[in-house]
Amino acid sequence: KNEVEQSPQNLTAQEGEFITINCSYSVGISALHWLQQHPGGGIVSLFMLSSGKKKHGRLIATINIQEKHSSLHITASHPRDSAVYICAVSRNTDKLIFGTGTRLQVFP
């Protein structure tokens, strides 16, 4: 079993829909990262969370430390949101561990 699990693996949506991507992890962490990767390879860090909730524009990330679970929400989705979203966790004095990613396609 992977230490970081994401669901769903693939997600399609119509423009304007509300989207949720989930991340569960099985280890104690110091922080959780949500990353976005567009075709072509470059990765952008969207959020870094250690507790609670963060919001940036149409993106919201939440984390529940007790349940070892985080969600990334996209409100009013747009085709430019189409990308792979990757959850990664960091632990003190240890390497980053990545989920397998969620491929999102938003159609007009």
Next chain:
Amino acid sequence: KAGVTQTPRYLIKTRGQQVTLSCSPISGHRSVSWYQQTPGQGLQFLFEYFSETQRNKGNFPGRFSGRQFSNSRSEMNVSTLELGDSALYLCASSLAAANSGNTIYFGEGSWLTVV
């Protein structure tokens, strides 16, 4: 402020050759970490350098090595290339260690094809 710069962006090598990839972190960042991304294995951690010292190493064979210079620029080297080394190699920088909870900034990556 310039982002993380990786060179070269694309390269093709032959089995058995060696390759060196370069990463220039954001100015002021002392941590540089390297990752390999393949369709089958996803993103995997290679190693991390902080102030010229290797802090962490992933589960890769000794053919994979790296170093960091005093100006925080980093290089990674893969010797005796194998077909399975074909991948996107990503570099990331952060102010402090990548696992410390600091935001991580990624480069665009170096696409390596081994033929």
